[in-house]
Amino acid sequence: MAPQEASKTQPFPWHLGAFDAHCHPTDTAPSLDKIAGMKTRALTIMATRGQDQRLVADFADKLAVTDDAIPALESTRGSEKSRGYIIPAFGWHPWFSHQIFVDEQHRTPSKVDHYRLAISPSPVNDDFIASLPDPRPLSDLLGQTRTYLERYPRAIVGEIGLDRAFRIPGIEMADNGYEKDPALTPGGREGRRLSTYRVDMRHQQRILKAQLNLAGEMQRAVSVHGVAAHGLLFETLEETWRGHERRTPSKRERKRRASVDATHQKGENFEAFEQSSDLGDAKPFPPRICLHSYSGPADTLRQYLQPSVPAIIFFSFSRLVNFSSTSTKAVAAIQALPDDRILAESDLHAAGDKMDDLLEDIVRKICQIKGWTLEEGVKQLRLNWLHYIFGKNLEKKDGGG
Template sequence: MQSEKPTASEPFPWEIGVFDAHCHPTDTMSSIDDIKAMKAATLTVMATREQDQELVSQVALQFKGSNQSSEQDSDACNDRVIPCFGWHPWFSHQIFDDTKHDEPRDGEYLASMKIEHYKNVLAPLIDDEDLLHELPVPCSLVDLVSRTRARLQKHPYALVGEIGLDKTFRIPKAWSSAGSDGNENTASSDSSITPGTRNGRALSPYRVKMDHQRAVIKVQLRLAGELQRPVSLHSVQAHGAIIEVLQELWAGYEKKVISNRQRKRGSSVPRAHEGEDVSPTHSNEGSDSDKIETKPKPFPPRICMHSYSGPVDPLNQFFHPKVPADVYFSFSAVINFPDGANAKSSNVISALPEDRILVESDIHCAGQRMDDLLEQIVRQVCDIRGWSLERGTQILADNWKRFVFG
């Protein structure tokens, strides 16, 4: 079959609709008004920490119903911004796990436990007094889930994200002790950036223990399951750990693989990509195996592995016939193709089912550069898959709609 690969000079079909599956424009609030002039149809905007949760909510309300630039389905949401609420693993140390207590821990208790908390969740044992002093009083995980639930209920199309696991990151040094070049007393805060980010600081030697990161992500995944919301997942050198967490949550809800003989005898539940049909192992009442389950599950219905940087091999675990959630993989120019080419990411894109691929910018400023990066990654994906720009853009748009809305 002749390849449909696009040429570099081929006009880009913005009119079809290009959807950014993962971005952070609320980190630079001065850029938010630039969304109005963007060619991208919709931005899926992530919250990551205490300082940006309400900002994401406000921006979503500001652009509610404002998407007139693409051929939207008549029954689909036409909001220009889809908000996502979650705590990124880079900020998970700021959360106190009180989920095993009878009630949320109040501010006075959390303040009294601050030093002990950070010594418990950071490794190696923290002995930097300046950093300990500067770190915020941790927040209650129970209270965080309650506030996130309220925001998700306020925004019926909102996702849970950005959440995840990260084995490599280290928390930044104190502002008072080191700047971006590691020299004493050179750090300064950029007032144009929403507070809470690293913002140029050098990194400390301290990491958040994986058992704490797991506790934080699990409660957020369960919340997504409770409200049946999709999730955007961050994973850095933690793809195995992510699979383990997901398998733990969907244990007992796995799809039952139906043999060819059984399929011939009666109807079955189709599942994409597998060549086999599957049916749920659970039903609401436990008495009718053909009944579609409506009871909330402890895991999200759809998952996006954002800017996926892993190899091809783990895809088999995400697409196993028994997996009861739909898993998508998104790609960005800044992470996956920083130098214009990346054999590992190209191999993954080639191996994926075409209806599980998404694109994203993953940058912190709305406007022309976000559009440029989206066009770049769409062209890259189309080139790898041998799609024409028109066909590929349509496939990616349909994938995003199905990921977000089901």
């Protein structure tokens, strides 16, 4: 049976370990109780705004991956004990970045002055500004994120990024029969019409770079949102690693590295691998970056995959974003990407069966596009996720129990 046919007809091998690289179940908090019963082995759960940081932390207290759980995540012999884990991600989404002010020299701008600078075009409607939350200082956001990252050693930074298309919800409610679901976490659109205002791109960049710098300092991976700003996003990321580019190793150095890699593949433990990795000390850029639900053209991939780029860049794909309508760009990107840089995600707002189904759908789709069997694809995507989250780059192999 051809790989493309197998991916459509064979039962899904959940026992091998499927991992959701980006999701938002805290948007529907009651659904979080369903995580323990899901077939997905681990969820990478994003925070986005003031109202959900604590929710992500609350479930991290119960379900966050610990070092003791890592062997179960790596195993290809799935069991009840190897499911229901989460990796928490703490960060401020570009849709809400206007709610943060950059507190330079300990100056606190007035609410009106801040929003007239952070929003484009500058609002002239005082009622619109009054409807927005009081802005909070960037230093507080970074301090809170740092505290969470220290509390959860395996946590990452996310969701952060840039979005040129997003419009800030206005004051008026949309005439669409919308009734607010009490299960939804506050702070989202909540049935309001979209205004004509957008978050100023320079402001978005400043908030993004501050969070990237924190992730670099603490050597944590990041999950990055990029919509209608692919060139600007690369420029912003590139600024953080400027001066730290990798040089092309000599033949002698490549031979030595191959010998070191072979030693690690003989079974040294995870802690030893981490200590001997080449990530080094704190840097101004994250060691690993996932461009989630990547919607850029395949040609743009080249700049991220240059040998000189010191961060390891992954690209994740979702059924909801990448295959909801036209999928030409996503197919071309998946075809062009190296096998070890692809991740799968649901990007769904509620945990449970639908999240499992969406993850299964996108994994099957990726396998079909890459010409992988389901078993090959699930194993490869498992290794990719482990590398993205933990910095653990393993050979593609069956794994242990």
